[in-house]
Amino acid sequence: MTRITVREYARITTEPVDTPTLDRAQVSPSAFDWLCQLNSTFGRGGASLVQVDGRRWLRLDNYVGVLETPCGTCLEILPKHVHDAEDAAPSRKLLRRMIQASLxxxxxxxxxxxxxxxxxxxxxxxxxxxxxxxxxxxxxxxxxDYERIEDEQPFLRGQLDVTAQMRQPPSRAHRFRLRHDRFSPNRPENRxxxxxxxxxxxxxxxxxxxxxxxxxxxxxxxxxxxxxxxxxxxxxxxxxxxxxxxxxxxxxxxxxxxxLPLAVAGHHHGMSLLFPMEQLFEQYVAHHLKRAAPPCTRVHTQATGAWLCRHRGRNLFQLRPDLLVEQGARRWVLDTKWKRLAHDATNYGLSQSDIYQLFAYGHRYLKGQGDVALIYPAHAMFDRALEAFEFSPTHRLWVLPFDLDNTALIGGEAVGLPFSGKGTRGMT
Known part of the structure; x- marks a missing residue:
């Protein structure tokens, strides 16, 4: 079996690659065609596994995990949380920790x-x-567990099935139709x-x-x-x-x-496991914030208590933030995004649609009074919280980094989030 290790958004080709890296790799034509066919099944479900870049290049999307092709190629896709690193070991360890948290x-x-x-x-x-x-x-x-057995024996054992015995033909009248219980490991969990x-x-x-x-x-x-x-x-x-x-x-x-809702299996009988990185990061952050929350604080995932609008007496367009934190009368809305931000990029690399989304969350869940936050993975170019974005004097948006290695939310204290220990870390 040929093993190829790449990471998110890597480019794959059938042409020779002088120096294979985590961002560029060569696969066989059969594996290339199989990936294209698999992507078509993802497309029918509204997702995208790869993007076609010319006739001989594919660009992976933000799925991570392992794909085994019918031709014997094992494609391992790792998270891209460090920009220029070529060592797969840290990314592999991170992915394992994230899977453990999701499970x-x-x-x-x-x-x-x-x-x-x-x-x-x-x-x-x-x-x-x-x-x-x-x-x-x-x-x-x-x-x-006890398993009910119904069979036919030349001797009495357990309970005689009188109805079935009366229906026995004369040639088999000497055989007894029985029902009895057997202590057996044949139960759903074991199967x-x-x-x-x-x-x-x-x-x-x-x-x-x-x-x-x-x-x-x-x-x-x-x-x-x-x-x-x-x-x-x-x-x-x-x-x-x-x-x-x-x-x-x-x-x-x-x-x-x-x-398991995060796992997406390929059609090949080999061991293929794919995870959408957005959901994996969301589960990872939620897992560690729940562990860091004090007993009086509740952390809800995928809250469903608000709608964007009403039409003809019906609620339309349900709003589902990733995290809703409640402590007494106070509430915070948090949303996770698996994307690399940078302090020196235009608007820090923030998406305008994400800002609109948090604005809507704040108005429906917090009545326009309070703090909402976007959480992104921390890295060398984004290692501290950004200054607050003001929707109004009483409604602010925070952009916070989450330290993947130390499982700490950086800047949570400035927002007033009630996490302790490794769940939050002050602004630096």
């Missing part, structure tokens, strides 16, 4: 030393985390885990992952794979008796790509 995993579930040493592609890392979590679950014990495990067994290219997957497959040989992932996912229990299943569930959902 709402505790930090102790993945040790730092393992992240330093395990430098496999993102898909192998996801499969490795699933296998480790599944191995821990199997060691603690797979949950069994989903087995289905994900089978997919890992066929997709992994790592010898360590393959060895552990085969061992777990043998230990779960009595469990059938799920035939209806959606139904079994809806039947996954979350009560106290199933608490030890929760650490493996996000990884299982990610591999089956059925219930």
């Amino acid at each position: 709402e995993l505790s930090t102790r579930e993945v040790c730092a030393a393992e992240l330093e040493l395990f430098e496999a592609p993102l898909s192998e890392w996801v499969m490795h985390r699933f296998l480790v979590a599944l191995d821990e679950l199997v060691q603690r014990g797979v949950r069994f 989903l885990l087995k289905c994900a495990l089978e997919r890992v067994c066929t997709a992994t290219r790592s010898s360590d992952n393959w060895r552990l997957a085969q061992e777990l497959r043998h230990r779960l040989s009595d469990v059938p794979a799920s035939r209806d992932v959606k139904t079994d996912s809806n039947a996954w229990r979350t009560d106290r008796l199933m608490a030890h299943y929760q650490p493996v569930r996000p990884w299982c959902q990610l591999i089956l790509d059925k219930t």
